[in-house]
Amino acid sequence: MAELRHSSSLGSRSSSSPLRAGDEDSSSPHVHDHSPNGGDDEDGRPRHPSRDRDRPIWFHSLFPFFGDDPRVSPQKNKISLLLILILAIASLISVYGIINHLNAPYLCKKDGIVLNCPHVKESPSPWENPLSATTSWKPCAERRVGGISDLPPENETNGYVFIHAEGGLNQQRIAICNAVAVAKIMNATLILPVLKQDQIWKDTTKFEDIFDVDHFIDYLKDDVRIVRDIPDWFTDKAELFSSIRRTVKNIPKYAAAQFYIDNVLPRIKEKKIMALKPFVDRLGYDNVPQEINRLRCRVNYHALKFLPEIEQMADSLVSRMRNRTGNLNPYMALHLRFEKGMVGLSFCDFVGTREEKVKMAEYRQKEWPRRFKNGSHLWQLALQKRKEGRCPLEPGEVAVILRAMGYPKETQIYVASGQVYGGQNRMAPLRNMFPNLVTKEDLAGKEELTTFRKHVTSLAALDFLVCLKSDVFVMTHGGNFAKLIIGARRYMGHRQKSIKPDKGLMSKSFGDPYMGWATFVEDVVVTHQTRTGLPEETFPNYDLWENPLTPCMCLIAMTGPSVEKPGSTRFIVFFIILLNLSFLSLSIEARSSQQHASFPPRGWNSYDSFCWTISEAEFLQSAEIVSKRLLPHGYQYVVVDYLWYRKKVEGAYVDSLGFDVIDEWGRLHPDPARWPSSRGGKGFTEVAEKVHRMGLKFGIHVMGGISTQAYNANTLVMDSVKGGAYEESGRQWRAKDIGIKEKACVWMSHGFMSVNTKLGAGKAFLRSLYRQYAEWGIDFIKHDCVFGTDFNIEEITYVSEVLRELDRPVLYSISPGTSVTPAMAKEVSQLVNMYRITGDDWDTWKDVAAHFDISRDLSASSMIGARGLQGKSWPDLDMLPLGWLTDQGSNFGPHRVCNLNLEEQKSQMTLWSIAKSPLMFGGDVRKLDDTTYNLITNPTLLEINSYSSNNKEFPYITVTRVSRNKHKSHPHHPTGNNISTKHAFGLTSCKEPKANTWSIVDKNRGQICWNQYSSQKLEKPFCLYNRKALPASDEEIKHNQLYQGKLHLQTNEKAESCLGASSKQKLTSKDYSRGTLSPCKLDANQMWELHSNGTLENSYSGLCAVLNPVKAAEATSNGVRSWIATGRRGEVYVAFFNLNQEKTTISAKISDIAKALPNKKNLEGASCTSHELWSGKNFGPTKDSVSIQVEPHGPALFVLHCSHA
Template sequence: MTMKGVVLSSISCLFVFFFSLSGLHGINSEAQPEDESGHANLPPRGWNSYDSFSWVITEKQFLQNVELVAQRLKSKGYEYVVVDFLWYRKKVEGAYTDSLGFDVIDEWGRMQPDPGRWPSSAGGRGFTDIAAKVHSMGLKFGIHVMRGVSTQAVNGHTPILDVKTGKAYEEGGRQWYASDVGIKERACVWMKNGFMSVNTKTGAGRAFLRSLYQQYADWGVDFVKHDCVFGSDLDLDEITVVSEVLKELNHPITYSLSPGVDATPALAKEVSGLVNMYRVTGDDWDTWEDVASHFNVARDMAAAGLIGTGGLQGKSWPDLDMLPFGWLTDPGSNEGPHRHSNLTRTEKETQMTLWSMAKSPIMYGGDMRRISVRDLALITNPTLLEINWFSSNNKEFPHVTGTQCSRLRRHTLSHNHESEKCAGTTLDAQVLALRSCKDTKAKGWSHKLLEDDLEQICWKGKTTKHQAPFCLYKRRPFFELHQETRNKSQINGKLHLLEAETKDSCLIAAPNRKLTSAEVSKGSFSNCRWEAYQMWELKRNGTLINNYSGLCASLDSAKATPVGSRAWIASGRQGEIYLAFFNLNKETSVISTTASDVAKALPERNSRDSTCSGRELWSGKSFGPVKVLSITVQAHGSALFVLNCH
């Protein structure tokens, strides 16, 4: 990123610096944990295979990446190496993300690594040998797991293992099978042919989950990334049971949830004490729209006090997803890495800065075998890693002014910005959100009768000023011929909610595939069909509950796709202040604040502090005592100040 200008003002003088990127400098050469007594006492760091290999990674490719993580990243606190989804799926013709019948399972219906891609797993060894190799390099081994039980196990009528006896689970005078505990109407929406929830109200359902995680512990797994159970796919019962099982294991396992489409602070509070990290966005890929979409959710999680709260046998952290830098594949691909990240150098710096200021877990997603010198320097930058682990009071800083400039003077900045055609960039919007039905903000829906016997469900709750009421057209779900055998009682009292009277586009509560962060905000409608995630019920208390997720819809007033100037602030452990400016505009912008506002934002500071000294990270330039900080930031760029204020 190139900063075309920075203005730093004091009472007696004006300092003007013009510079370009001269290096990455930090205040700490090695940032290491101070306390390892609990799970995730610091935001976890590591490498994940998904962004670069999708699901097709092999044992050889994985171990090659592990060796490089150990050599280049371990000393910087990166300790987890994670095999992402479908490690149990055979890589043969016809196999893809939502295919059925291509998985390797054992006699108890549990997933096993595909020996074609993971040869060391042959003979029922699972990931035992892989985990041992990872541990020998001083790292921790992780895997991705799905919700509940596989459709393949349910169809195969596999028995359930009782880990306490080593035999088939028996209760009520009979033996139990996967088909007894699988809930077919609770299939994972983006992999509906693959997995479904289990009935955790039964002893057999809990026994099945216990057998899964005991197996992972026996293999030596240190980290599980549990998918399709959070956000719009919430399954709080399964998360609770898994958390309880993990507490009982002799081998400690860090517990992560993924993804978090439509995650809200209210939902996060329900799971934060049960886990160690949880995704609060859809899949993040290498587009600027995905980067920008994280600013609001990061702000909301911080404002709710969710950063580093008590978690499973340690702490828990809102997770903004992996860093899609370097050598990648494409979303939903059946092949390994073949292209460079589409993010510019400036956009990568912005993303890494936000992840650090928000204290998100940091998981690198690129192929380590082709990591560039610049990407390596960025993800190991000592100042950013220091902030990510050891800063406190992290939150969005609202006391900034920003002007978007279509033309900036090359050698000086005028105090009269009108001559530079600058304009502010704020945009209010209504956002349809899902939240716990216990949340009072979910109450606000009512029935409305129109002419011609048309009916609507309308939001009467609080909305942004001057915005028209938000209404959806009501229609009873219809049956198709092949659905006649279905249990019609499942939709009694349930509604389809249409975007328009004449448009067959229904409100959904969960995506029919994994969405990127940017796509989450583009609408929650799809073609109407007989699916639980499209069925709603209006309750007398004014809540609109979804039949699939059990979550309630609300209409929130918020910023639309984040635009304009944003900032974050945090306290350093040695008394310094970290202040980050972000320019989310398409044009270069001037972003400013005052030293007094900086001091007021942090609880331990003296509000009379009126001047700050320090340096700006990306330039490495230092400055003397100043009263006003004002800097020109490139489009999609950031500036990061390390300040001492008095």
């Protein structure tokens, strides 16, 4: 890369150096320099190509025999050879894994069909930060929740501290953090800092002009006493600004905490008020208590919040950056530090004309005369600084590095920079390679920025926030701005890349005349794999603003509470980095095998405790508690359930109309009264960011289709690809063009209706919805009124496609699950990650008991953990309604306790765990009692839920009922109860064989009958009658055209009501969907079509009618059940469930358990020990069977450990 060497090693050269990426490995991306000294080292000696690059120290340590050092002993050679052998074996294993991975087929789509396609090697996206998955850190500098402040009153502190925060915005920010820390150290009251203008910024901004003072004081109220102004009793305020008697000077840089206690505190006690100046970098890092450093993080990341108008403007700029292509594009933020002052201060030599170099020398001599002297020593200084990587990167160098990293020409780049030295000529190479360079002035009009131009720091704050929220942040030189950005992104979850170029290595590469483009690309990629903003251990005398790992972040432990381990983090971080560097191919293989929803998801949902009324404050309070108490146990999602867009005013309820908040495109937005951070079109962006900073993932509930309110308003449909209104066939499309009024959600008919996904406009509407959710930062979508008896496979399929196209995974859940069958589950499992399999589950025993049959059926159909959207999918038994709850459809929040007794709660948690259902806690976490907490965090149940396999119902059990002091023992098979049955109308997938049994019996009468049970000699065949045509209105004529060939069915020829597929209310788990009779009207729910194959299909859900046997009521709520599973360490789990109302002894033979497991030889002849979870009993050696008396509606859970002698 000799063509990028600088004049420090090349001598004089032209100021123009055209940059272009080469196409061949042997060519450089720039015009070659033909200087005669181009191939010489800095000392003039010729360099050999193979020895040009310095070998690292570890190379000489591991491979000393490759050098010419005669002092290397044979013993060291043997050790080195052994190490080489170990690395070679590891490499072979890695190569084998990679080859297998490359040869493995994968599912792809071709012409709408899913096929096994040959694997094609794809380069990882430069926007991803894959190694972030290897870290387990979360923020832990938040303020204490519910803690009692131990601060003394203002008049009882040791005095007042007053500081001048000097410099620019970011230097001032650090000074403010340090001021709070110093006040805490000395137990002093802090007077709100003054933002002092300096000679560079020349800004008169006050603290309240840039930061939210109320939030600042309130957030730190339990840590430090802060007052807005100098107390009234102090009359000579000017003395603080000028008098030496009131000023503590000469505080050393990076002073220890003890320095303030010994030297500053006595003067504060004497004078009561003291000013500290200068106050930049006047507090150390490793010489202060850890809680003080944590307090500084609390100030930086939580207390210092910009004013709402600054936040809103920044969010608007971010939104515009993400929609510049009209396709929700990612964007990069580039902090380009190449202003004249930075170039001069660096004393580095840069490419330029002789005239430019003379002017720069004059500028340096004027500004820094002591360093400049006579200029004779600067040549060697410039060489040394460039070799050490201490020179700012030029725009052209940045362009080449970014292109080598894989960023295409179309990349959208937000540039945060002052006036670049050299102007447009200097920027030309960067702009040629990346033409989409944007500044805030390009994104916002002059009028929008007028308010912010009053204060330079306000404009700097906009740059700060836009860079902070970028998908990739790139720094080009040091400084407070860059290190604060990188530190904040690390603290907030380190998901997005924060690239810190290795300028030292890049300098060598740019100066290498033998390096081709391919080699350069490899160097750049490999070098920067771990320079992407991952948490790094702080070392002595290194500030925490860039690396807040210790003490501001904590390890996330998946099986226990989050614990902070500052003493061991150095080894952990070093070990992780060593593994990543030594076994890169293994890391690639591991990352490629990671799947979305690899385990049943866990989290908290607001529905059971708040219904639809939850507010932002209540939600964030709950999320904070989930982060602290449940996240360590894997509960990582917090989900706002439905109607977050509905105004909570008089007249509003679950199925009301006209109270929803929609935008100009008919898309729903949070109610700003309940969700104030959503104002200004921000949606859930700010809430999602706060949730992410807690280490959690954020989810929302959405309804299928389009809102009735948007339909009635006939809003335009947005084209999120091109921007603006969707246009097709020469016109703009609106809500009434895509909404299907006849297919309104049956249990929220005033709220939502389906959209026509066969239309381009219908797809465009859905695409605009889900891309907006992704832009808000949503991680979890619960899509309702699209499954079960509301089945809408077209919308599910298209939403799944949209989510698959996003640049990050979003967990996709569908609901409700009324009347779900295994065949329906197979239709959707590959499209989603969770799908409900029952109606809503509430705190009644019948609701719990209703889950046993469908769980058994889906397990038998191998649906647990089947292939799903970008990973796996899981049958969802619905939320856990435990603890403090509200009521279904209520307008009130939590106000009652769970109605299930403790045994019933144990049964529910045991079934949910062993059936591997997602675990979504629904109770009010603010009132989480110990009993409920211990139940939902039980380590054995969570182990089973995540890691067990071969989960299924186990039928071979023996039952002994304890009734009236008599024991009756008999074998029991859960599916073989001798209970009388009757038949009821139901729905199933049209692919089920039993659905093909309808036929026309009497065409003249329009009689259609069910034939499957004719052999059983039913008293009367079950028949339906087509409604005779009546005089049609204009609306009915349009309706008949839409549903031509469809049938309106009645139970008899004279009936006034028609048969509908789905209930008009939301059913709970215990309710059986039997079809409904209601007055005949224009409703897809009442429209049917008889196909030639004998299926009777409903137009609303696409499901087919069947006649199902319905067992007596006690069939689902009585009896006994048993499940088995195997653990990851070879243990066997056996669960008994007593659905009866009296105590029951349940037994199972070890030999029968062995037969039910895939590896039955593991148990045959084995010696087993067992213990039971709920009773805590240790049964010791278990030879023939396990047996226990189980409480009414209660469970038992045996854990068997077996081994062969």
